[in-house]
Amino acid sequence: MDLNSIIGIVVALVAVFGAQAMEGGNPGSLVQFTAFAMVLGGTLGAVLLQSPVRQFVLGMKMSRWVFVPPRLDAPAVVEHIAVWSAAARKEGFLSLDSHIEGIDDPFVKKGLQLVVDGTDPLVLKRVLEVEIDTFDELHRQGARVWEAAGGYAPTIGILGAVMGLIQVMENLSDPTHLGAGIAVAFVATIYGVGLANLAFLPIANKLKTLIARQVLMREMLVDGLVGIAKGENPRLIAGRLGGYVV
Numbered sequence: 001m002d003l004n005s006i007i008g009i010v011v012a013l014v015a016v017f018g019a020q021a022m023e024g025g026n027p028g029s030l031v032q033f034t035a036f037a038m039v040l041g042g043t044l045g046a047v048l049l050q051s052p053v054r055q056f057v058l059g060m061k062m063s064r065w066v067f068v069p070p071r072l073d074a075p076a077v078v079e080h081i082a083v084w085s086a087a088a089r090k091e092g093f094l095s096l097d098s099h100i101e102g103i104d105d106p107f108v109k110k111g112l113q114l115v116v117d118g119t120d121p122l123v124l125k126r127v128l129e130v131e132i133d134t135f136d137e138l139h140r141q142g143a144r145v146w147e148a149a150g151g152y153a154p155t156i157g158i159l160g161a162v163m164g165l166i167q168v169m170e171n172l173s174d175p176t177h178l179g180a181g182i183a184v185a186f187v188a189t190i191y192g193v194g195l196a197n198l199a200f201l202p203i204a205n206k207l208k209t210l211i212a213r214q215v216l217m218r219e220m221l222v223d224g225l226v227g228i229a230k231g232e233n234p235r236l237i238a239g240r241l242g243g244y245v246v
Contacts, residue, residue, distance in 0.1 A: 005066045005206070012198045035160055035188035039195060042156035047148050058138070059145030065210050066203055072217050074245045078238060081224035084112065085234040093118055093229075107131060107218060111225045121229040128222045136215050143207035150200035157192015161185045220244040 017027040048056060087095045096116050103109045110131070114124045164185025220241055227237040 002067055002069055008202070009198075016194065016198075030187060030190065032184055032187045032191075035164075035184065036191050038160045038163075039153060039156050039188055039191040042159065043149050043153045043192075043195070043200075046152040046156070047145055050148055051145055055141045056145055058142035062139065062142045062207055063146070063203060066206055069210050070214060072213055074217060074220065077217065077221060078224075078241045078245065081221070081228070081241060082234055082238045084115075085224070085228045085232070085237050088115070088228050089231065089234060096228075107135075108221060111221060115225055115229050119229065121226045124229055125222060125226050128218075128225070132215060132218045132222070135218070136211060139211045139214075140208065143204050143211065146200050146204035146207065150196040150204060153196040153200060154189075154192045157189040157195075160188025160192065164188060216244060 017030065020027045020030055051059070084096055084099060087099070093116050096112055100109055100112050100116065103112065107128070111124070111128050114127065119127075162185075165182065168182055168185060223244075224237055224241050227240070
């Protein structure tokens, strides 16, 4: 569980509603279901119109990474590669076949299988780099779903405010309701700007960071597997891979 995400959400909400209360306003006036539904629904519709189904679904699935990010244990990967390189150097590439069975990650399994098959190091590197590029681009498309939502939400919020003001102007004959009507109208703008800058854009940027970390981890793995395929010294491989660990 990523506590930073939870703390960030709590701090943002406390800051917004707390500031409203400190200025003498009623925090409850910021809670308007109609404005929220319009901004959220309008933003969702715009994103759905822009995004292919596969990209949209992937973006929604990736949102869980904000609270439960993928487990990335670089030291453990270095340790595994050190074990594989030592086994390959001592007993040959075929000895690595027994290590493949306990691997769940398809990318790692494929890379190690290529080594066992005696694939040329340059070919191995090219094959795995293609998979890395595909992974990177596919998941960045998912992150762009949230980035797009962050771009549309403020505009939808302004649209909601204008619609609210239109209703206010249609009821100018009743001055007692003008103030409350205008306040409700501008809540839509708050939702649009707030959701974009306190939720959608931060989620998009966090997903991009997590994708970059996974790509780096895969690049480290490729570096190690290529070293094994070349028959490099296990200590040299482990020392080089240590530079990836931060």
